[in-house]
Amino acid sequence: MDVELAEIRDFLAEHAPFDTLPADVLDRLPSRCTVSYARRGTVVLRPGDRGDRLYLVRSGAVDITDDGHLVDRVGAGSGFGMSALVEHAPTRYAATAREDTLLLELPQPDFDALVAEHPAVAVHFATTHHGRITAAITQLQTPARGSAVLKTAVRDLLRVDPVSVAPSATVAEGARAMTEAGVSSLLVMDEGGLIGIVTDRDLRRRVLAAGVSPDRPVAEVMTPDPVTLPARALALEALLEMTGRNIHHLPVVEDGRVLGLVTTTDLVRLERSNPVYVVADVQRQADVAGVVEQAARIPAVVGQLVREDASAADVGRVVAALTDALTRRLVVLAESALGPAPGRYAWVALGSAAREEQGLGGDQDHALVLADDADPSDPWWAALAERVTEGLEACGLPRCDGDVMATNPRWRLRVGGWRAQFGRWSDEPAPDAVLQAAIFYDMRAVHGEAELVEGLRAEVVPLGGRSDLLLAHLTAQAARMRPPIGFFRGFVLEDAGEHRDTLDLKRGIAAIVQLARVHALRARSTALGTGARLLAARDAGVIAAETATDLTDALELLSYLRLRHQAAQVAAGEAPDNHLDPRRLGSLDRRHLRDAFAIVRAAQQGLSSRSPQVG
């Protein structure tokens, strides 16, 4: 038989994975297929259906949904229905025609034969299938806020006004308009309505390659009636439309009016701010310079999260995860340069990094916990600490002023050494040493043998909780961190230095952190996060339920204001700090801030009156 279904054959030849097939296989494939049609809104597959064929979208588009959540949008040249074929089980997802859709169907026996003979085809469909499962699971795991593409509306991606011409304009005029505006696409508008689009690719293919005169009207080379998106559509939908249709520009329309244009570049930029991608990219780096390069993306990630209105607690966790990723990668790189570690150990984060409550601009606080059979005097440990610390410094995390870092031999101890150290802090506390010690009660393994740290903390936390002296010192410390309660009236502000006339948000945050730490110790809880500690203290009856709630809310507010402040600084090219100018706050934020400080103050007073006192 001739290749008489040449149109179908050519269509298949243009799309993965069929483009990899030998010509004779491709020639025979169309005659294996049937063609069906689904009107917009028609359900093509229901979950649980026994799928017996692979569907390929010939024209139109199909939405793949999992329990109502959009998992993928399939455009011309892409397939669906493979979950049943790959798994030999009932269909997982619903497939609904989003537009009037022409479908090419390949029956299961032919699909099986194709997959058996052509591994590339098998890999393609297994990957697509796997990708959809991953997407579906991701959706399940992000009930409230997901990645930026799930959360951001295309309206928020529009940056510049689109460039447009009338249909009667010549191709040359259109090209000039694009060049002048520095854009890669041109909208063709007739009486205010969008009738077509011309892209760089069109100019190349339909004008230059086709030998069309640039004096012809632009209407002759445009793509008529381009696909558009409503302004409220999610970036995810734009992403799916673009990948599904292999296009790079999508006009955004509201009430028949073109608001602007979303491009693949916009989406790539957005998606690169996804913390998951940053973590993955960090893990791929082969040298310190690469890790440093990835670290530079973190402020943008935080900025994006703040714009998405993520909670400060969420952002803290994300920053901690990113810092952990940097640290882990640096440790692994150091290990591969220095050779294997001379013993079992854990690299631990201290302070806010351990509590996963970092903002931007924090410094380094870390230590090493070695197994009892390791030799702390081995120069390998110091070399590791120096390499990692230096790397983190290059990543923008300054060294700790108080030298609470693994580079300090005092903080490279065996488990037994740490146990003795915590014992000294509990039993014979010299006030200054204790104040410095507080940070060590916030200790979390980042790399290595986490159980060394867990075992240690399980011992020393109850020990500290039983020490009235330690509790008294920590209580005094928490009470001394006076939040600027009076700022609302006359602004109690920093009165000297470069942060004059600003409010140090860290003081309010630190007060709550210290309160939570001492309460958790009293509750003998090994919880690390401030919120978790307050809950543990509440459950143990150490503090009233409303105190726990109030302090948690106050912490969230202060941290949120700090984040917003820092994100704005980063956006303006400044170094992030904790010093907020209260005159730049709205009246509502100011009132809330005053309330937050009042809560902290009340909690401090309550603590002082009920706790052991030191002179």
Place this chain on the structure above:
Amino acid sequence: MGLRELLPGRRARPTPGTALADLAAASAVDPRTPLAQVQLLALDLETTGLDPRRHEVLSVGHVPVVHGRIVLARARHELVRPQGPVGESAVHHGLTDDRLAHRPDLALVLPGVLEALRTGDVEGAEDARPVRRVLLAHFAQIETAFLSAACRRLYGTDVPLQVVDTLTLAQRMLRVPTPELASGRLRLDACRRHYRLPRYRAHSALTDALACAELFLAQSAELAEQHGRALRLADVLAR
């Protein structure tokens, strides 16, 4: 429009044993049959012109539509050697005398078409009793007129066909006045654009038959939505 209207009066019985007799013996489809159960044969002919008395068939393309699906495995495309030269018409279909010189005569191709117009053909006995397939074409007058003329020439008679015409459906659904007959093919592209169906670059009898079948699927889906119920054959049959 069926052949009945083109050929008023009595019709002779076809000679037994011929493909035409087998088609005549197959039962016609009850117009009340749900459309989803009807089998159709999308057919397109490339010809040297529009008048079956003066012009000739150069190629035949057909593909069945079975229970709402186009069955590509049964798509067929035959080139036909004409008695005379293709002349100027080559401009339209790209079929040259050279290309057709070694192709079979219409007399050899026609039985295959008549077989495809009913079930129970050589490829399998799917029904106890053969049933006719409804002829599906865009501007079906060309196909019916040339088929009828060929049958009368070869068998001395012809068989009435049930016809679905996507051009008639388009006119009815879009409520447009009768278009220029000569622009049938352009109209097929225009109708397909209306449904955003893919654009076909090359034209051949089979491509056009497939294009027509796809258009029909789109039209019947829209029509069913307009009616708010599943269609019957009568809803789309040419009147």
